Amino acid sequence: xACKRSAVRxxxxxxxxxxxxxxxxxxxxxxxxxxxxxxxxxxxYAECNLKERTKFTKELSHDDEMAIFxxxxxxxxxxxxxxP
Numbered sequence: 001x002a003c004k005r006s007a008v009r010x011x012x013x014x015x016x017x018x019x020x021x022x023x024x025x026x027x028x029x030x031x032x033x034x035x036x037x038x039x040x041x042x043x044x045y046a047e048c049n050l051k052e053r054t055k056f057t058k059e060l061s062h063d064d065e066m067a068i069f070x071x072x073x074x075x076x077x078x079x080x081x082x083x084p
Contacts, residue, residue, distance in 0.1 A: 048072035 042048035052068045053060065060068075 042072070042075045045072050045076040048075045 042051065049068060049072045052072060056064065
């Protein structure tokens, strides 16, 4: 009788490793989606520079300006000309 019970259980529920693989695939898709959305914050250097500068309410120091410049360089396309 024990053999019949285990055969019935295996038909009803998938093995644990298959469930874990499905969960990992969903988690990986979620991580990729979050990374893609997070990286799409700025479309260009100019947009990044403008939005970052508006976060400051006071006059920017030279160090702040250079920090913004270095941060926004990641969003520079090859067709944009940048003057620091």
